[in-house]
Amino acid sequence: MTGQSVQAIGGRIVGAMSPALWVAACCVLVVLVCAIGGGAVAPGSPDMQRLLVGDTPPSAEFWAGTDKLGRDVLARTVAGARTALIGPTVVAAGAFAIATVLGLIAGYFGGWIDNVIMRGVDIILALPGPLIAIVVVGVTGGGYWTAVSVLIVLFVAPDTRIVRSAVLVQRSQPYIEAARIQNIPRHRILFVHILPNVMPIILSYAVLDFAFALVNLAGLSFLGLGVEPGTADWGRMLFENRNILFTNPAALLLPAAMIVVTAGSINMLGDRIREAVAK
Amino acid sequence: MNGPLLSVETLSVRTASGATLLRDLGFSLSRGETIGIVGESGSGKSIAMRAIMGLLPAGLEATGDVRLGETDLLRPGAAAAHRGKRITMMFQDPFTMLNPLQTAGDTLAEGLHRPGADEIARRLAEVGIDDPAVARRYPFELSGGLRQRVGLAAALANDPEILIADEPSTALDVTTQAEIVDLLARTGRERGMGLVLITHDLRLAFSACDRVLVLYAGALLEAGGTDEIAAQPRHPYTLGLLLSEPPADRRVKELHAIPGVVPPAESVLGRCPFAERCDWASTVCRASDAVLGSEGDAHRSACLRQDEIGPEMAERRARRRAAADAAVDRATGAPLVRIVGLTKSFGAGRVLEGINLEVYPGECLGLVGESGSGKSTIARCLVGLERADAGEITLDGAAVADPATGSAAALVDFRRAVQFVFQDPYATLNPRHSIRKCFDEILRADGRPDRDDTEKTALLEQVGLTPAYLDRRPAQLSGGERQRIAIARALALGPRLLICDEAVSALDVSVQAQILNLLKRLARDRGLAYLFVTHDLAVVRQMADRVAVLERGRIIETGPVDRVMDAPAEPYTKTLVSALPGRSRLQSRGDA
Numbered sequence: 001m002t003g004q005s006v007q008a009i010g011g012r013i014v015g016a017m018s019p020a021l022w023v024a025a026c027c028v029l030v031v032l033v034c035a036i037g038g039g040a041v042a043p044g045s046p047d048m049q050r051l052l053v054g055d056t057p058p059s060a061e062f063w064a065g066t067d068k069l070g071r072d073v074l075a076r077t078v079a080g081a082r083t084a085l086i087g088p089t090v091v092a093a094g095a096f097a098i099a100t101v102l103g104l105i106a107g108y109f110g111g112w113i114d115n116v117i118m119r120g121v122d123i124i125l126a127l128p129g130p131l132i133a134i135v136v137v138g139v140t141g142g143g144y145w146t147a148v149s150v151l152i153v154l155f156v157a158p159d160t161r162i163v164r165s166a167v168l169v170q171r172s173q174p175y176i177e178a179a180r181i182q183n184i185p186r187h188r189i190l191f192v193h194i195l196p197n198v199m200p201i202i203l204s205y206a207v208l209d210f211a212f213a214l215v216n217l218a219g220l221s222f223l224g225l226g227v228e229p230g231t232a233d234w235g236r237m238l239f240e241n242r243n244i245l246f247t248n249p250a251a252l253l254l255p256a257a258m259i260v261v262t263a264g265s266i267n268m269l270g271d272r273i274r275e276a277v278a279k
Numbered sequence: 280m281n282g283p284l285l286s287v288e289t290l291s292v293r294t295a296s297g298a299t300l301l302r303d304l305g306f307s308l309s310r311g312e313t314i315g316i317v318g319e320s321g322s323g324k325s326i327a328m329r330a331i332m333g334l335l336p337a338g339l340e341a342t343g344d345v346r347l348g349e350t351d352l353l354r355p356g357a358a359a360a361h362r363g364k365r366i367t368m369m370f371q372d373p374f375t376m377l378n379p380l381q382t383a384g385d386t387l388a389e390g391l392h393r394p395g396a397d398e399i400a401r402r403l404a405e406v407g408i409d410d411p412a413v414a415r416r417y418p419f420e421l422s423g424g425l426r427q428r429v430g431l432a433a434a435l436a437n438d439p440e441i442l443i444a445d446e447p448s449t450a451l452d453v454t455t456q457a458e459i460v461d462l463l464a465r466t467g468r469e470r471g472m473g474l475v476l477i478t479h480d481l482r483l484a485f486s487a488c489d490r491v492l493v494l495y496a497g498a499l500l501e502a503g504g505t506d507e508i509a510a511q512p513r514h515p516y517t518l519g520l521l522l523s524e525p526p527a528d529r530r531v532k533e534l535h536a537i538p539g540v541v542p543p544a545e546s547v548l549g550r551c552p553f554a555e556r557c558d559w560a561s562t563v564c565r566a567s568d569a570v571l572g573s574e575g576d577a578h579r580s581a582c583l584r585q586d587e588i589g590p591e592m593a594e595r596r597a598r599r600r601a602a603a604d605a606a607v608d609r610a611t612g613a614p615l616v617r618i619v620g621l622t623k624s625f626g627a628g629r630v631l632e633g634i635n636l637e638v639y640p641g642e643c644l645g646l647v648g649e650s651g652s653g654k655s656t657i658a659r660c661l662v663g664l665e666r667a668d669a670g671e672i673t674l675d676g677a678a679v680a681d682p683a684t685g686s687a688a689a690l691v692d693f694r695r696a697v698q699f700v701f702q703d704p705y706a707t708l709n710p711r712h713s714i715r716k717c718f719d720e721i722l723r724a725d726g727r728p729d730r731d732d733t734e735k736t737a738l739l740e741q742v743g744l745t746p747a748y749l750d751r752r753p754a755q756l757s758g759g760e761r762q763r764i765a766i767a768r769a770l771a772l773g774p775r776l777l778i779c780d781e782a783v784s785a786l787d788v789s790v791q792a793q794i795l796n797l798l799k800r801l802a803r804d805r806g807l808a809y810l811f812v813t814h815d816l817a818v819v820r821q822m823a824d825r826v827a828v829l830e831r832g833r834i835i836e837t838g839p840v841d842r843v844m845d846a847p848a849e850p851y852t853k854t855l856v857s858a859l860p861g862r863s864r865l866q867s868r869g870d871a
Contacts, residue, residue, distance in 0.1 A: 174707040
């Protein structure tokens, strides 16, 4: 997997994609448009309450019906795409930024530095992740960004392992040994020779991190530990609308479907990217 | 049974997009016969055998007529039905061929009709394994040679009519190589089996085969009985291959190198595939197709001008045979680098035991040994890629505290004087960096930024490349070009000693000769000293002034190359020298 150009990998990702992958790519694109467009794409205001109307099933005016407070479920689902994408993006980027630095150091230098970093990683991995997230976010009073931070810390551990093993593979490559013999300074070997060659692996795993983070953040929001009450958020909507399942099933099923479809699609694309990189 | 076991006619292999990889190969194989299919990488020899076995990678398509007795093997599913039963294959790498979780006995039992301890013992004995305990061992407990024998026994389990052996000895040590090839040829004869030996090594094919087919760029160029081809090759490519093999019994001034590289088969359709690299090529060679459709009974060559140039070819060969050169003893004065008492262990295993070595200015010291002897470890300890446990290294008489543990400054200075060329030219260059970037980085790190490319151009010129190469990336270079770049890069710091760790063993013979000639020229022009680490005694004969023989971490014999190779003092050295592929048979036969 050494030294493939980004173009070559890109070619393998797009080349001969199955119909299922095209569907997945389209789903991700739709969610992306919703997240960027926000209110402009939504069919109406996601926050306007119509208390007199209240909980109604899908109709011509509100395609997915309204929730208990009379808010437009479809508009809220569209608006919810934003928190669904921002948090996981920050988690994946943050976790891999830290993991890349730690993994490079641990993998390249080895010895006691490697030991210190990797035993720290082992400790985090030994903890039951979701439980820790619930406890920490619950004790600190919750909030979206607290949840994001906790997930970053939890995700750094497995990601560091991935980066470190990729660095170990590169480190023993003759061209790295050649660079060492050629008196190339250490920082250049790390950042100019090793990092670009492990980057494709990092990126493909970061996509998978994103999908995990999406599900985890939705779960925390469902437990009331994520976003502020009132925010349009898929996990939060599951929590708020669980009591009206029989009067307006769409209020619950639509955000639930969005979580499953988005996470599933991104997982499929991530697998595809990983296969393309591994070739 | 009458008629040939296997008959192949007009076998071609193309990619899905229609590019030709192999065209119109034809040959036949009879009972008890051994044929050699010889070619460099890109010749199509392995693709041809995979097509016959029905093992082509997805996307490649074979056409033509391949018959195993009465069966058409190219019919879908036909090859799979007979594969492993009537026709079977043995691969190069004895380390990946066997299931690591199965004992040798289990591996064998899988293929046998009546598996039993006696039968397994009998089968192992057939391949020269007399110790029944081997049946209970796992692959990792066996040496490379033993693994290849077990692999052969497993391939023979179904009593196949045909065995195809793809470079069966290439991954083995010299002493084992000869044994395995002899064993294959003998087993083939005794069983009346048809044997196809695929190899890049013409001399190896001569030593074991009844007939030889020479493939080049996907086409058959010459075919005939071993004795005829060995006595008088009739295609310039065959002659070139024969002459590029470094002779093991004497030193020549300059090796014969075929310029250039093997072209893709697709690019040489409609003309002689070898025309671009041939000294005798004329307009007719570039204008009309010159490949052999099939092998006939007699010795045949595809060369269009063979009648005209025959005498010239014979003369060139005779001239080569006469040209000899004497090694010079340069081991005088103060040594450039001296190693004293170098010791190194990996875990519990002692790899080096008190190595003492000197390399004198301008001399080439050959370091010879089989795999596991520790020769690469010495080289790697020298430049600090491994840390020695004990010992001292001096440069110009001044101690370089063990380079690995010494201060960074000492190492940096040491590496200005001592540089390294690796074996695998495909892995030693960062695939993402252009040659310009690669050279610039080294020069800048050395405090000599080269803004107008003069330094970089000079480096390329020294290794015979044009400045156009500066903007290429490793993927755009052939193996030989990459090794030239690797040498140029090593020269960038102006070293006085170049350590070559199997620097030519991954290259095709014709390219290997180019690189060896280049290294010789650099030694002459720059007074460069070499530590030439290799398993190949023929290469050592050409390059080294002195030789040190390494056996299991100890240097057992050191001396001038002619003395060590012609009159070895130690029994182990004698074994090494006498194991050179097909040495005894070739002396009288075809050695260029």
